[in-house]
Amino acid sequence: MSERSIAGLALRGAVLFGMSVVLVLGFWYHQTFYQLGLYSLLLLGGLATLAMLVAGHLAFSGRSLRKRPIGTLGLTLEEGQQVQLRSATLLALPCQATRDLKPGAIVDAKYSHGSSIIARLEIRNNYRKLLSDISEEEVHALGYPSADKFKAAIGAHGKWNPDDIVTLTRFRVVEDDA
Secondary structure: OOHHHHHHHHHHHHHHHHHHHHHHHHHHHHHHHHHHHHHHHHHHHHHHHHHHHHHHHHHHHOOOOOOOOOOOEEEHHHHHHHHHHHOOOOOEEEEHHHHHOOOOEEEEEEEEOOOEEEEEEEEEEEEEHHHHHHHHHHHHOOOOOOOHHHHHHHHHOOOOOOOOOOEEEEEEEEEOOO
């Protein structure tokens, strides 16, 4: 361990110890807690101290109790903009890119050419379809005004082949982690 990480650990430990001392001091001043009996006092005091320690640890570590992302999802410029603008609730992805995307999974969305996270997405569901079978409603959920615009966007990244199979992935943007 480096000196910096040891110093940070010592500082966090000292603050957490101070928080537990304050809790015990609070019990000492409030004599009504002593009327509950020794075992009740130990149990309630221990639980309150543990809760303060966990809260302090979460505050210092910057972590939350929310689900962690299982990976990243690379998006094209158009897809990324539509996700950021909240104009899309569906993504058309290659089948091999969605193997690990199960409903309820959290993924970080990035531009395929960038490194910063543009959004955190919760996967709602996945289903496969031929490109030619994508409905007008699904085209709108993908963020495109018409099927022609969708075909043009696909054509810009390769050849439009109506027999290609894609996975349509329904998602929602997780607001507080984006």
